[in-house]
Amino acid sequence: MENEKQAIEIxxxxxxxxxxDVVIYPYMILPLFVGRGLSxxxxxxxxxxxxxxxxAAQKDSTVEEPAEEQIYTVGTVAMVIRMLKLxxxxxxxxxxGVAKARxxxxxKDDKGFFSVDIEKIEEPELKEITVEVEAMMRTVKEQSERIxxxxxxxxxxxxxxxxxxxxxxxxxxxVASNLRLKVDESQHVLEIVDPVxxxxxxxxxxxxxxxxxEVQARIQSQAKEEMSKTQREYFLREQLRxxxxxxxxxxxxxxxxxxxxxxxxxxxxxxxVKKEATKQIERxxxxxxxxxxxxxxxxxxxxxxxxxxxxxxxxxxxxxxxxKILDEDHYGLDKVKQRILEYLAxxxxxxxxxxxxxxxxxxxxxxxxSLGRSIARALGREFYRLSIGGVRDEAEIRGHRRTYxxxxxxxxxxxxxxxxxxxxxxxxxxxxxxxxxxxxxxSSALLEVLDPEQNFSFQDHYLNVPFDLSRVMFITTANLTxxxxxxxxxxxxxxxxxxxxxxxxxxxxRRYLVGVRNLEREIGSICRKVARKIAEKNGRRKKLFRISxxxxxxxxxxxxxxxxxxxxxxxxxxxxxxAWTQFGGEILYIEASVLPCQEGKGxxxxxxxxxxxxxxESAQAGMTYIRSRAxxxxxxxxxxxxxxxxxxxxxxxxxxxxPSAGITMATAVVSALTNRAVRKDIAMTGExxxxxxxxxxxxxxxxxxxxxxxxxFDIIIPRENEKDLEEIPLIVKKKLTFYPVSSMDDVLRHVxxxxxxxxxxxxxxxxxxx
Numbered sequence: 001m002e003n004e005k006q007a008i009e010i011x012x013x014x015x016x017x018x019x020x021d022v023v024i025y026p027y028m029i030l031p032l033f034v035g036r037g038l039s040x041x042x043x044x045x046x047x048x049x050x051x052x053x054x055x056a057a058q059k060d061s062t063v064e065e066p067a068e069e070q071i072y073t074v075g076t077v078a079m080v081i082r083m084l085k086l087x088x089x090x091x092x093x094x095x096x097g098v099a100k101a102r103x104x105x106x107x108k109d110d111k112g113f114f115s116v117d118i119e120k121i122e123e124p125e126l127k128e129i130t131v132e133v134e135a136m137m138r139t140v141k142e143q144s145e146r147i148x149x150x151x152x153x154x155x156x157x158x159x160x161x162x163x164x165x166x167x168x169x170x171x172x173x174x175v176a177s178n179l180r181l182k183v184d185e186s187q188h189v190l191e192i193v194d195p196v197x198x199x200x201x202x203x204x205x206x207x208x209x210x211x212x213x214e215v216q217a218r219i220q221s222q223a224k225e226e227m228s229k230t231q232r233e234y235f236l237r238e239q240l241r242x243x244x245x246x247x248x249x250x251x252x253x254x255x256x257x258x259x260x261x262x263x264x265x266x267x268x269x270x271x272x273v274k275k276e277a278t279k280q281i282e283r284x285x286x287x288x289x290x291x292x293x294x295x296x297x298x299x300x301x302x303x304x305x306x307x308x309x310x311x312x313x314x315x316x317x318x319x320x321x322x323x324k325i326l327d328e329d330h331y332g333l334d335k336v337k338q339r340i341l342e343y344l345a346x347x348x349x350x351x352x353x354x355x356x357x358x359x360x361x362x363x364x365x366x367x368x369x370s371l372g373r374s375i376a377r378a379l380g381r382e383f384y385r386l387s388i389g390g391v392r393d394e395a396e397i398r399g400h401r402r403t404y405x406x407x408x409x410x411x412x413x414x415x416x417x418x419x420x421x422x423x424x425x426x427x428x429x430x431x432x433x434x435x436x437x438x439x440x441x442x443s444s445a446l447l448e449v450l451d452p453e454q455n456f457s458f459q460d461h462y463l464n465v466p467f468d469l470s471r472v473m474f475i476t477t478a479n480l481t482x483x484x485x486x487x488x489x490x491x492x493x494x495x496x497x498x499x500x501x502x503x504x505x506x507x508x509x510r511r512y513l514v515g516v517r518n519l520e521r522e523i524g525s526i527c528r529k530v531a532r533k534i535a536e537k538n539g540r541r542k543k544l545f546r547i548s549x550x551x552x553x554x555x556x557x558x559x560x561x562x563x564x565x566x567x568x569x570x571x572x573x574x575x576x577x578x579a580w581t582q583f584g585g586e587i588l589y590i591e592a593s594v595l596p597c598q599e600g601k602g603x604x605x606x607x608x609x610x611x612x613x614x615x616x617e618s619a620q621a622g623m624t625y626i627r628s629r630a631x632x633x634x635x636x637x638x639x640x641x642x643x644x645x646x647x648x649x650x651x652x653x654x655x656x657x658x659p660s661a662g663i664t665m666a667t668a669v670v671s672a673l674t675n676r677a678v679r680k681d682i683a684m685t686g687e688x689x690x691x692x693x694x695x696x697x698x699x700x701x702x703x704x705x706x707x708x709x710x711x712x713f714d715i716i717i718p719r720e721n722e723k724d725l726e727e728i729p730l731i732v733k734k735k736l737t738f739y740p741v742s743s744m745d746d747v748l749r750h751v752x753x754x755x756x757x758x759x760x761x762x763x764x765x766x767x768x769x770x
Contacts, residue, residue, distance in 0.1 A: 008098060010077050014052045015042040016114040020061035023186035024076045025173035026097040035090040042113040043093055051080045054116050057183055073103040074191045123169055123195055133168055133196055136203055143206045144175055150213040169195030172202040179209050253289055260301050268310020273465045277304045312423045313381050317348035322378035329374040330367055331507050336495055340375060354452035359476040362497030363583045368477040376425035384419040386411055389430030397445035399462035409462040412449055423471035432478035443485045450474055450491045498701055526555045570680050570753045573672035577664030578685040578706055580699030585706030588649055592668035595644045603640045609649035612657025619647055622666030625692045625744055635673045645669060660697035662688030663747050677753045683707045684716035692744035696720035701727045708732050716741055716750055
């Protein structure tokens with residue numbers, strides 16, 4: 001042992017790990033869970049060096065960041081054997097006590113944790129084991145064995161370890177670490193340097209623990225006797241129940257069982273479900289009424305009997321009436337309404353056909369959720385809405401198993417129960433915001449729910465029996481399609497709900513007034529201010545309060561959203577592009593400047609405005625086109641070597657990406673290089689290739705509405721997008737002139753000021769889709 005002590009070389013300064021509720025002794029091996037940030041840094045520091053760390057107990061375990069005076073100065077130098085990082089951010093370390101030491105000085109590390117200067121505490125050497133010490137060691141071992149027997153944890157390994165120790169100090173440390181001592185008592189044992197004195201003190205503590213263990217064993221014996229008494233009472237109660245039945249007296253438990261049986265018989269359960277419910281009834285019969293397990297079974301039976309196994313509503317498949325309801329509740333959305341009516345028509349002709357799962361995708365506030373309510377009203381079905389945005393636990397969908405305390409069914413079964421029928425319109429909101437973590441993937445659980453080929457036997461973990469969801473009409477909603485997991489998207493038919501035109505918004509305001517979320521808040525704000533003015537005049541209203549565009553700022557304050565500033569004049573190096581966002585369309589002013597390059601450096605293309613990779617690549621493709629057509633465009637063929645070209649898209653804090661601004665950026669650069677002004681009254685959208693071809697884009701309706709909203713009535717579009725002009729409202733389309741183009745050369749024929757005369761007479765493709 002002496003040689004072992006001499007072999008250990010401990011640094012004078014090592015990281016400090018304050019520990020709570022436990023005192024570590026030398027030669028102990030045990031796991032520790034480290035959760036505090038500074039403590040984790042201390043562990044990392046130890047692992048980065050020689051793996052030594054100083055373990056000292058806190059005086060107050062409730063303190064999160066203990067100061068020097070709140071930490072015991074005597075502790076144990078330990079070696080970190082292993083470390084494991086846990087999913088919740090904590091770490092689990094396995095440490096072995098090496099030697100006892102005392103803190104000389106606390107040193108605050110740059111990372112915030114303490115490192116300490118220490119001095120090793122050397123125990124006095126025992127020249128020989130006296131008879132008294134030998135007797136004391138034997139007494140400690142025998143009492144320890146007796147305590148293990150009383151606790152029922154005797155094992156040959158534990159006994160052999162006790163017998164093998166022949167050092168009084170190590171024996172004292174081992175026994176003290178296994179006694180249920182308070183921190184200050186354990187610390188007192190650790191601070192006793194003399195091994196014989198330490199063993200004597202542990203022997204006293206052991207005698208006290210012996211008395212406590214004997215009393216505890218006696219209490220447990222009495223508890224077993226009480227359990228036998230309870231069982232005897234149970235049999236007597238059963239006999240009493242039989243006597244009461246003979247006498248015609250009321251039996252509360254029997255009455256409860258009868259009520260459950262009646263509910264099971266009238267619930268319309270399938271045979272396999274009924275069999276499981278009956279099995280739980282039989283278990284309940286054998287239990288005491290007040291037992292915890294009986295309450296768990298009652299809760300389960302309540303869920304089983306309250307579910308609408310055989311209760312459904314009759315579908316009202318009147319297509320004309322459904323169309324009238326949809327028109328009453330929503331203005332516009334003709335394409336969406338048409339698809340819903342087609343769905344109802346198929347159900348009317350073939351009631352057994354399993355319909356597709358509809359997914360409404362659109363920006364917030366366009367009426368996705370209210371559209372689901374209208375569908376339920378048109379069908380005469382119950383409606384239930386479930387929001388799963390931010391849900392990360394699979395058990396939220398499938399429920400928890402009944403082995404967990406407080407277990408409940410998942411939110412699908414809860415929704416069915418709340419709806420009160422087995423064929424409601426079940427709307428699942430925010431499927432694009434569902435998450436996943438170590439608790440599972442909720443989107444995988446939704447695959448079974450939304451698959452018509454599987455959901456006829458959906459099995460909730462809590463119920464543990466199949467429930468038929470095939471009659472439920474599931475509708476999902478999302479703001480964007482991209483975040484929806486692929487397998488989940490594959491099970492749904494996506495229906496886009498675009499933003500409203502200004503005319504549609506006006507009609508919504510007139511017909512429904514407060515039907516739109518933000519509009520309701522603003523109208524409410526105006527009404528409150530008018531009410532205050534009336535109240536200040538003692539409730540007498542002498543005149544009408546007229547709210548107009550001129551005075552609305554007096555009620556709502558300065559405008560919160562300002563439209564893009566209209567270009568005052570035709571400019572060189574500025575072109576107007578069209579962009580799509582999840583909230584509708586927007587216009588973009590793209591600026592380009594040509595500057596002499598720095599001496600000794602070739603020309604560079606500088607792109608600013610928080611652009612994404614795809615948008616940057618589009619600008620580079622446009623530059624390649626310009627270089628290949630420099631001679632035809634009247635540009636010096638060495639322009640890219642002699643000049644730096646800077647392309648900027650304002651609103652630099654807003655991320656922008658996508659290929660559809662390709663022709664707009666190319667136009668701005670050509671304008672800057674040729675010093676030709678771009679028309680302020682024309683906007684454009686289209687992807688450009690290296691050879692100058694113009695490829696189709698998406699979101700044409702939203703982009704067109706943005707141009708119309710900003711009083712731009714000439715629009716350049718890819719020729720392949722002509723078919724999409726049908727989606728644009730007729731009242732908007734009549735005011736616009738479209739220029740379908742196939743190449744960048746076609747674009748340049750329309751955009752410059754001197755080329756404006758080409759519009760009269762209008763080229764044949766203009767307004768081709770009107």
